[in-house]
Amino acid sequence: MDGGALKDALREAAANLESKTQFFPHMSTTDYRWNQSQAAADYDAAAPVIHPQYVAVQEGVLAALPFAVDQAFRLVDVGGGSGRLVERVLEQFPLATAVVMDQSEPFLGVAQQRLERFGARASFVKHRLQDEWTATVGPLDAVVSSSAIHHLEPAEKQQLFAKIFAALSSGGVFINGDEHRPAGDAEYLALLEQWGRHMESSHASGAIPESFGTVIAAWKKRNIAEFGSPRKSGDDCLETLETQVSYLRAAGFSPVDVPWSRELWAVFVAHKP
Numbered sequence: 626m627d628g629g630a631l632k633d634a635l636r637e638a639a640a641n642l643e644s645k646t647q648f649f650p651h652m653s654t655t656d657y658r659w660n661q662s663q664a665a666a667d668y669d670a671a672a673p674v675i676h677p678q679y680v681a682v683q684e685g686v687l688a689a690l691p692f693a694v695d696q697a698f699r700l701v702d703v704g705g706g707s708g709r710l711v712e713r714v715l716e717q718f719p720l721a722t723a724v725v726m727d728q729s730e731p732f733l734g735v736a737q738q739r740l741e742r743f744g745a746r747a748s749f750v751k752h753r754l755q756d757e758w759t760a761t762v763g764p765l766d767a768v769v770s771s772s773a774i775h776h777l778e779p780a781e782k783q784q785l786f787a788k789i790f791a792a793l794s795s796g797g798v799f800i801n802g803d804e805h806r807p808a809g810d811a812e813y814l815a816l817l818e819q820w821g822r823h824m825e826s827s828h829a830s831g832a833i834p835e836s837f838g839t840v841i842a843a844w845k846k847r848n849i850a851e852f853g854s855p856r857k858s859g860d861d862c863l864e865t866l867e868t869q870v871s872y873l874r875a876a877g878f879s880p881v882d883v884p885w886s887r888e889l890w891a892v893f894v895a896h897k898p
């Protein structure tokens with residue numbers, strides 16, 4: 626390679642790196658803990674065990690979908706990860722089509738494998754929740770999500786809710802099964818410690834992959850050892866149930882219901898009039 630070509634190659638590499646890091650000023654997207662292949666495979670295997678209400682949250686989201694079994698509708702799962710929730714939607718509603726949207730290539734890869742049997746009924750888009758993603762997923766009758774939106778800071782959540790409201794057709798519904806925090810710090814910390822113990826005992830019993838141990842240790846450091854420290858986008862940025870309901874109402878949703886909640890989890894059902 627001559628000097629000019631080398632300079633061009635270096636310039637291109639620098640631009641490429643910049644475009645990869647612009648979304649998270651404090652980290653590159655490849656550093657974000659959800660973007661490692663091992664993390665995606667481990668989380669997929671561990672999720673229904675380490676998340677004490679994983680299945681109950683899914684059931685709550687499915688129960689809130691306002692469609693008849695033989696109705697055709699289009700839905701997107703934002704932060705849909707490895708496609709576990711979309712799999713249940715497509716099984717339960719044979720005429721539905723669904724998009725899994727996530728910022729993580731490794732998670733989308735696992736989702737693609739899981740949903741291959743549904744053919745064109747399942748599709749996949751790589752976006753951050755903070756991106757302008759609505760135009761790429763087409764008209765929507767429903768938006769669902771589970772355990773993803775709590776990674777956004779308050780302002781990002783509010784922007785996302787406004788975007789979802791605009792993307793839904795009139796009469797559409799947004800159902801979010803996600804984490805929330807009690808108002809009091811002592812109660813919040815006690816619930817986090819309880820969850821930490823649950824994850825550690827699941828790991829010790831061999832119910833989840835051995836390599837997930839480092840993920841649990843990092844989770845405990847962020848959420849328990851550093852309890853009360855400032856949260857930034859990508860951390861676990863939990864708000865109270867009432868705050869999240871107020872964000873949904875401010876985005877224009879009405880009514881907004883919380884048909885189910887337990888410990889740190891709740892299902893928020895927000896209707897677009």
Ligand SMILES: C[S@@+](CC[C@H](N)C(=O)[O-])C[C@H]1O[C@@H](n2cnc3c(N)ncnc32)[C@H](O)[C@@H]1O
Nearest residue numbers: 659704705706727728729732753754771773776
């Ligand atoms: C705890 S996992 C949950 C995955 C899936 N929804 C489930 O219930 O199994 C969190 C997911 O949110 C995704 N995620 C986190 N921050 C995101 C962001 N800013 N934009 C898009 N996806 C994000 C991660 O890549 C990961 O797939």
